[in-house]
Amino acid sequence: MTKRHIAIIGAGGHAEVVASVILASGDSIAGFYADVPSLWGYSLAGAPIIGPVSEITSADCSHAIIGIGANEARKKFAEKIDMEWATIIHPFSWVHPDVPIGRGSVICAGSIVQPGARIGSHVILNTKASVDHHCLVGDYAHIAVAHLAGGASIDEGVFMALSCTVLPKVHVGAWATVGAGAVVKKNVDPHSTVVGNPARSLSELRSHAREVH
Template sequence: MSNQKIAVIGAGGHAKVVASTLIAAGHQVVGFYDDDPQKWGSYIFDIPVIGPVSKLTSQSCSHAILGIGSNEVRKRVAEQLDLEWATVVHPFAWVHPEVSLGAGTVVCAGAIVQPYSQIGSHVIINTKASVDHDCCVGDYVHMALSHLAGGASADEGAFLALGSIVFPGVRVGAWATLGAGSVAMKDVPPRTTVAGMPARVIREAPQ
């Protein structure tokens, strides 16, 4: 996938990381698209913020990628657009050949993904996050500096905050949040927020 011309959707902090990952991996970033008019005409790495997302078409680039940190927003934008999605791995990350990476997923610098793990679409495996063997990571998950132990899973839209750990075989439910520094020793219910060591529910799922 080298030398693809890729547009980045978003022009905030995470978009900068995504663009730097693309550049490090040898791709060309043709521009940023963001709905904040105050960003239009500005530059990131000497690359222009061209305009709103509505201006991005398949003629603007060969592929696109989402530089949006919010899982909910990333899903909404992905479902609205009919584009070819790029998948990118930073050259200072390590992903075993026996790993499946979905469309639009970003593996950042220092991250590790071990064999026979399955990573969904539009996932963020952020700086120094790690996924051990036989894990399953659903679409739109964001792993900050977190660790999934062997056989663990994070369902669609889950957010694993800085320093969080998921024990072997434990499942983090869809759209759940594992707080910073938390240790999940048992399954986390969907759409709940847990924190602590061991992690306990601090916010119930909405009714």
């Protein structure tokens, strides 16, 4: 396979993780681009932080990737910038060969993706995330050390925080947030936040608190 020379948007902690995946995969880093002038001229993961994101279209690279954890930011840059987006998969993850993965997605170390799953574009499967059989993961979603059980699905922009679980065949609507440690046993509305075990929305919790008092 031809070695890729990949430019990274972002220069924070997640960008450094993305850089580690690139290097572990045998590719190289063309440099980082971030809209933080105080970082320009410094280096990260052995590669220079070159300049603002607007300059990435003239970068000496074969591909680019967005190394920013915030889902909204990844969507903004993906829609604004015309690049050949790289999909990167850490060699210490396991992804079933029949699983389609959209462009710009990052599969971090320890992640597992089982047969029949589908992963969208610009998705983050963070360290030790797991996606079981026949799950659907929408574009710009971020699964952070969390688990999707068989047949579960999450729409665009969903954020699953540390140690949360979506049970089999349960659906999480677009741009919802699943709080750390939550266990999702029923469908989640778009743009809502659910927490706890069983997971409940913030409005449900406020209503329950009023009933108790």
